[in-house]
Every structure is written in C-alpha cells, then in structure tokens.
Amino acid sequence: MDFSEPDHIRQLRATLQRFIDKEMPRSAAAAWDRDNHFPREVFQRLGQLGVMGLTVPEEHGGAGRNIVATMVVIEELSRRSLAVSVPYIMSACYAGMNLVECATPEQQQRLLPRVADGSLMFAYGWTEPDVGADLASVKTRAERRGDQVVVNGAKRFCSGASICDYIYALVRTGPESARHKNLSLVLIPPDTPGVTITPIESMGMKGAATTDVLFDDVTIPFTDVMGGEAGWNNGWSMLMGAGLDVEKLEVAAIGVGVARAALQDAWSYVYERRQFGQPIASHQSIQHKLAEMKTQLHAATLVLYQAAWLADNHRPCSVETSMAKLFATEAARAIALEAQTILGAYGYVKDFDTERHVRDALLLPIIGGSSAIQRGNIFRWSKTTI
Numbered sequence: 001m002d003f004s005e006p007d008h009i010r011q012l013r014a015t016l017q018r019f020i021d022k023e024m025p026r027s028a029a030a031a032w033d034r035d036n037h038f039p040r041e042v043f044q045r046l047g048q049l050g051v052m053g054l055t056v057p058e059e060h061g062g063a064g065r066n067i068v069a070t071m072v073v074i075e076e077l078s079r080r081s082l083a084v085s086v087p088y089i090m091s092a093c094y095a096g097m098n099l100v101e102c103a104t105p106e107q108q109q110r111l112l113p114r115v116a117d118g119s120l121m122f123a124y125g126w127t128e129p130d131v132g133a134d135l136a137s138v139k140t141r142a143e144r145r146g147d148q149v150v151v152n153g154a155k156r157f158c159s160g161a162s163i164c165d166y167i168y169a170l171v172r173t174g175p176e177s178a179r180h181k182n183l184s185l186v187l188i189p190p191d192t193p194g195v196t197i198t199p200i201e202s203m204g205m206k207g208a209a210t211t212d213v214l215f216d217d218v219t220i221p222f223t224d225v226m227g228g229e230a231g232w233n234n235g236w237s238m239l240m241g242a243g244l245d246v247e248k249l250e251v252a253a254i255g256v257g258v259a260r261a262a263l264q265d266a267w268s269y270v271y272e273r274r275q276f277g278q279p280i281a282s283h284q285s286i287q288h289k290l291a292e293m294k295t296q297l298h299a300a301t302l303v304l305y306q307a308a309w310l311a312d313n314h315r316p317c318s319v320e321t322s323m324a325k326l327f328a329t330e331a332a333r334a335i336a337l338e339a340q341t342i343l344g345a346y347g348y349v350k351d352f353d354t355e356r357h358v359r360d361a362l363l364l365p366i367i368g369g370s371s372a373i374q375r376g377n378i379f380r381w382s383k384t385t386i
C-alpha cells in the first residue's frame with residue numbers, strides 16, 4: 001500500500017496554490033461571497049492552467065480522464081472560494097463527465113473541446129418544487145415535435161443557471177406510470193425564449209447563485225437531447241451511470257477544502273488570541289478540539305481519495321463514494337462549527353472567513369444526495385458487513 005501523493009499531484013497542488021494566492025486573494029473571495037458574484041475573468045485565467053481538461057479525453061483536446069486530479073482541483077479551489085470551485089465543477093464535471101459518458105459522437109465533437117478550454121458550463125436542472133430526493137418523479141415535460149423538442153415545467157435550486165451555457169434538465173418524455181423509463185436529459189441554453197430565471201437567496205455557496213427556472217414552451221433542437229435517439233427515454237440510466245458516483249465525490253472534495261481552510265484559520269487564531277495572559281492555545285480543551293478536527297479531516301481526505309482512486313481505475317465504487325460523501329461532508333460541517341466555537345465572537349462576524357466556512361459547510365450534507373440518502377445507499381448496496 002502506498003498512500004503518498006504522486007509528484008504530478010503535488011505539482012498540481014503547488015500550481016493551484018500559486019494561482020489562488022495571485023488571483024483569488026482572501027479579500028476578493030469575501031467580496032464574491034458578499035455580492036453573490038461569479039468572477040468570470042478569474043475563471044478564464046484558471047482555464048489557462050489546463051485543469052479544465054482533466055475529465056476530457058486527449059482526442060477532444062483534454063488531458064485525459066483523471067478523477068483524483070479533478071478532486072484535487074476542487075479541494076484546493078474550495079479552500080478559498082466556492083464562487084470558483086462550483087463553476088469548475090459545472091464545467092469539468094457536469095459538462096465534461098456527462099458528455100464523455102452519455103453524448104453522441106457529434107455532441108462530443110461539438111462540445112467537449114469547449115469543456116477542455118473552460119468555455120462551457122452546465123447547470124443541473126434536476127430538482128423541482130415537489131421533487132427533492134425522489135428525482136424519478138419529475139414533472140417537467142418534454143414533447144418531441146419532428147426534429148424539435150418542446151419543454152414545459154419548473155425547476156428549483158438550479159445553481160448557476162444565470163452563468164451557464166446549458167441547463168442540463170431532467171425531463172419526463174412519456175407517461176408518469178413508467179417512473180424510470182420515460183425520462184430524458186436535455187440541454188437548454190438559459191437565454192432561449194420561454195426560459196425565466198429567478199434567484200433564490202441562500203445562506204452559502206455564493207457565486208453560482210441558485211435559482212428557480214420556468215420553462216414555458218421552450219423549443220430546442222433534437223440534437224440537444226443528451227445521447228440523441230439512444231438517450232430519448234433513457235435519462236434515468238444516464239443519471240445513474242458512473243457520473244453519479246463522481247458527483248458524490250465532488251461535494252466531498254468541496255467539504256475537504258472548506259474544512260481544511262476552517263482548521264488552518266482556527267489553528268493560527270489560537271496562537272494569536274490571548275486571554276488571561278496567555279494564548280488560548282495553552283488550554284487543553286482548545287488543543288483537544290484541534291486534535292479532533294485534524295483527525296476528522298485526515299480521515300475525510302483518505303476516504304475521498306481512496307474512492308476517487310477506485311473511480312479512476314474503473315472499479316466498483318458506489319458504496320465507497322457514498323461513504324466519502326457522507327463522511328467528508330458531515331466532517332466538514334463539524335469542523336467548520338468547531339472552528340467557529342474556537343474563534344468565539346470572531347467566528348460569527350463577516351470580517352473573518354470562518355463565518356463563510358460555516359455557511360458553506362452547512363449546505364454540503366444536503367446537496368448531491370443527503371446524508372440520509374447516502375446512509376440508505378451504503379446499507380442497500382453493501383453485499384457484506386465489511
């Protein structure tokens with residue numbers, strides 16, 4: 001067993017840290033959070049590092065599929081700002097991974113080079129007002145009319161709809177009775193006539209703002225049905241494909257990044273803050289909190305990258321990715337809240353990043369399949385107890 005990070009991953013982390021120091025200073029990250037702003041110019045410069053192509057095969061202009069490296073990018077960016085890491089996921093993962101796995105050769109030729117150069121982002125339009133975890137009951141309908149498709153319905157919590165190139169919408173394309181059989185995934189540009197986007201004010205994950213989206217007789221070409229003829233009425237199996245396993249890891253990687261930032265800030269703070277004539281680091285209760293947080297973070301990192309390694313090597317990993325999502329996001333929440341406790345009043349005010357880390361971390365066990373859903377998956381999909 002070798003748990004050391006290979007050289008190319010260490011170099012990738014160093015490159016990203018240099019980029020973050022230069023292009024994503026703390027003051028900028030705080031402003032993006034305050035203004036719910038997507039820094040597109042920073043994102044374009046990130047694209048110049050070549051990291052967008054980490055999910056794209058070389059023949060389409062990418063660097064070849066590398067899930068571990070993709071998670072490293074998400075983790076490092078999330079240490080500073082979700083206003084850049086979430087758009088990265090929207091490009092490399094939502095667009096890149098789904099196109100690689102589900103698209104027709106024509107769609108891949110047309111769209112994958114744009115993922116590789118960072119100029120294509122998908123927003124997931126899956127959740128609806130009446131549909132949360134039970135995605136197979138979506139009501140948004142798409143009807144085929146010759147070589148066109150007409151979409152009607154409503155999506156909720158569609159994050160990044162206002163900044164994306166396509167909303168990747170899960171739609172019903174046949175009777176509701178056949179729950180899993182009559183679903184498709186369609187690509188809808190957000191500026192198509194009949195699309196209305198309304199922001200939803202949320203606690204955290206600012207930058208790729210979450211939104212309500214209405215589709216009123218929205219017409220798209222059939223060529224924008226994911227997978228073409230083979231994809232029509234086959235959306236559920238595409239949704240449940242290997243992309244879903246990686247999607248769980250994306251949220252886990254955000255969690256590891258946010259938790260690492262929260263722990264580092266708390267660790268520095270305990271030497272700076274003096275009370276009763278000594279740094280608060282001298283209290284055993286503070287030392288134990290930091291030791292517990294570091295241990296949780298270490299375990300979260302291992303469970304994340306072991307699952308990513310399995311995915312990279314095309315091994316079964318549904319249980320491991322669910323465990324990674326469950327453990328890393330719950331650990332992130334616990335670590336961020338403990339960091340806030342250590343900073344006391346200063347963990348509660350906006351002058352310190354800890355306040356943002358808490359708001360961002362609280363979201364992670366909810367999205368991408370809640371902790372309850374992951375626990376159910378782990379129990380159901382595990383063939384043995386060990």
Ligand SMILES: Cc1cc2nc3c(=O)[nH]c(=O)nc-3n(C[C@H](O)[C@H](O)[C@H](O)COP(=O)(O)OP(=O)(O)OC[C@H]3O[C@@H](n4cnc5c(N)ncnc54)[C@H](O)[C@@H]3O)c2cc1C
Nearest residue numbers: 124125126127132133157158159202210367368370372373
């Ligand atoms: C900021 C933000 C951004 C988001 N971004 C997106 C996005 O980009 N695209 C998108 O499609 N969606 C997005 N979502 C939606 C998110 O994925 C949903 O919140 C999630 O799917 C769960 O749905 P729900 O919150 O409506 O919970 P529900 O499904 O209504 O569940 C409510 C509670 O019941 C529990 N529960 C439900 N079913 C079960 C079960 N079978 N077993 C045990 N417990 C269960 C849940 O764990 C939860 O605690 C976002 C949400 C937020 C808040």
